[in-house]
Ligand SMILES: Nc1ncnc2c1ncn2[C@@H]1O[C@H](COP(=O)(O)OP(=O)(O)OP(=O)(O)O)[C@@H](O)[C@H]1O
């Protein structure tokens with residue numbers, strides 16, 4: 001008799017691999033560790049590369065100190081700390097040189113970024129003498145920046161001007177003291193920027209949008225039915241109307257200055273006493289046309305604008321002047337030009353850029369002379385030498401739609417102007 005016995009199944013010894021599936025898990029862990037080591041090695045190599053590039057770039061742009069030691073001349077550059085590679089972007093830390101400031105790096109930002117193979121960089125203070133250099137893969141100025149569909153309710157709320165190279169939003173509150181100058185060649189973006197500004201201000205209860213516009217696009221019929229319309233003069237047929245209108249605004253300003261409450265040296269905008277924005281679209285064009293007709297008329301316009309510029313701040317009057325070039329004799333003299341606190345230049349020749357922004361802008365002159373429409377250079381208190389992409393409302397049609405929807409309607413209870 002024979003008995004058939006099924007041979008017992010041999011199970012692999014598992015005690016050292018951690019039970020069923022242990023070998024697979026072990027292999028997984030080994031693979032992960034290997035990948036981690038490779039990643040760390042790649043990171044170390046990249047960091048070493050970047051450290052070398054940083055040193056060369058700093059030396060190249062002159063962001064270095066030459067130190068004479070016994071062995072010869074050595075170059076000291078801001079010390080590279082650690083590289084961080086993240087999904088949202090890459091950055092590294094840097095220790096400033098003795099006597100150095102973050103602005104020293106910012107001053108050379110475009111050249112340093114290009115030498116490192118990036119489109120731009122931004123400097124953020126970290127702690128003590130250390131800063132973080134954040135690298136941009138794309139130039140934020142290269143892509144269009146659409147103006148969100150927002151309006152402000154009060155003059156002291158900030159309106160959006162645009163987006164800076166480091167992707168920061170650049171804003172400006174109209175209630176803060178200072179007139180606005182915008183220059184740029186034909187088709188560079190002055191009017192589009194102004195469309196955006198006025199569209200954001202149109203609904204504010206304590207802002208009145210007034211001014212003179214020979215083109216009749218920024219002001220005029222688009223504002224029909226709004227509280228602002230009766231304070232706007234357009235077209236180039238009746239130039240006397242522009243002069244009279246500006247005189248009317250000056251008289252209103254004088255009335256406010258005369259009626260200034262005791263112990264107060266400036267008016268705070270309210271719904272009864274709104275901030276008066278005087279937009280002067282293509283102002284040199286208005287002056288030229290007036291000069292061609294009658295020199296006295298041009299002088300009358302110039303002197304009214306000069307008064308608004310020099311005394312308007314206290315009486316809650318702000319001037320927004322647009323010109324292709326802020327040459328002294330085109331905008332009512334050098335004194336008039338000096339009154340603008342917020343200055344924006346779209347594409348202009350290098351000498352025009354320096355004329356409005358001073359010597360700090362000189363290094364950017366050649367590059368900015370070829371800037372695409374909508375790219376502007378800004379100088380203002382608190383914003384040194386900033387390049388930005390102006391917020392784009394979407395053209396004239398979109399501007400008309402926003403004004404029709406948002407512009408404040410007339411309210412007869414308001415201050416009786418002069
Ligand atoms: N911020 C912007 N983003 C994108 N495109 C823009 C921007 N600004 C202007 N543009 C483009 O440039 C064109 C011209 O702009 P705009 O009319 O504002 O120029 P301008 O400086 O007022 O010129 P002009 O001196 O002839 O009045 C616009 O029609 C638009 O296509």
Ligand SMILES: [Mg+2]
Pocket residue numbers: 190191192
């Ligand atoms: Mg224009």
